[in-house]
Amino acid sequence: MSHGRRDKRLRRRPRIAPEQPLETRMSATLATIVRPEVTKRANPFARIFSACCDWIARHFVRRTAIATLRGLDDRALRDIGIARFEIEAAVHGFITLPDQGRM
Known part of the structure; x- marks a missing residue:
């Protein structure tokens, strides 16, 4: 196969991505995609109960x-x-x- 035929065949291949101008502005921001969860403060009983459970587990x-x-x-x-x-x-x-100086 000569180099001339191969060059023509490579030039005839369709392009994968069309040549269109890239959009430079963002269509969506992160805040609109991932909304932060609204967290409610736990009531005092739940916090005390959780602290007691943590203390028992650590014990x-x-x-x-x-x-x-x-x-x-x-x-x-x-x-x-x-x-x-x-x-x-x-x-x-x-x-x-x-310090663990020796091994």
Whole structure:
């Protein structure tokens, strides 16, 4: 196939997109597409109930963490960077763990 025939065939292909001027203005704004939900403040009872449920859930998570750490031996606790008497303070966030410099 010669180069001349191929050039003619490529020129005869229809264009995929018609040549029309692009519209430069937006037809819709984001605020009209996605409207923010109107949020109502929860009543005081619902907020107190939710706070109590959160406290209970955090309590059980902390108790599970304490039980898990108490199940470890002293060497594993030393690897973590806490002593056995520091378990509850570490779980409650009262002490900070030392930097993990060695690996």
